[in-house]
Amino acid sequence: MAYRYITQVVLVGTRVLGRAFAEAYKQASASSQYARAQAKAGNGSVSGRTSINTGMTLDEACKILNVKPPQNGQANMEEVMERFKRLFDNNDPKKGGSFYLQSKILRARERIEAEVKPAMEKAAQEAEVKEGWNPKLYKDR
Template sequence: MAHRIISQIVFTGSRVVGRAFVEAYRQASAKSQYAQQAAKSGDSSAANSLASSGLTLDEACKILNVKPPSGGQANLDDVTARFKKLFDNNEPSKGGSFYLQSKVLRARERIELEVRQKAEKAEREAELKEGWKPRLYKD
């Protein structure tokens, strides 16, 4: 009788684990296909949004309740203030959630990544307009 119960537990457990692996594979496959399609269409921001932190810019702005950066410019003081408030409110030692705390952190990182990428792009374009001027460093 005991061997029958043990075998049922093993079969049921392996079936549950197998289904979980299949579902995880499906999600990973769909995510990679989405990133490939975004890369083919030239939408580098969509590909970077998934590759960087798993959050899109819209999701990050909704989490922190800030306006999306317009033209590569964002009020980083407002983003930092919202981040600090939400991060402190979700402190696990105070009864908060580590999951929410990590989402808030990833949202701030995503917004900062977007602003940094836009600033680098604008800097490159300005350098191309002015012409290349080497930076000289004195020892």
């Protein structure tokens, strides 16, 4: 008689866990579809949206590094790097700083670079087209 109760407990438990996993999968799938739809939505500008990689908006990144937001994909990357290096070094945990703040500063720099990178690549491509293909030749000694 005990085997019947044990079998029923196992079957009911399996059924409950199966339904829970199925529901969790449905929610995860819906969440990822929503995130993809939000990433594709918008009016072509990515400045107000959160980057999927860094989890930070462009405005937040600019406020952290205290720089102006990129205009038309153009930003003063020298100023960004200068501010990044100064803030990153000042928040070194060995000097009594915060690892959390260091990581926020790093993510802010990465977010701004992600915003500016396509425009920089396009400008480099156009410059190469203007100059023509100039391969680097290495001679053996």
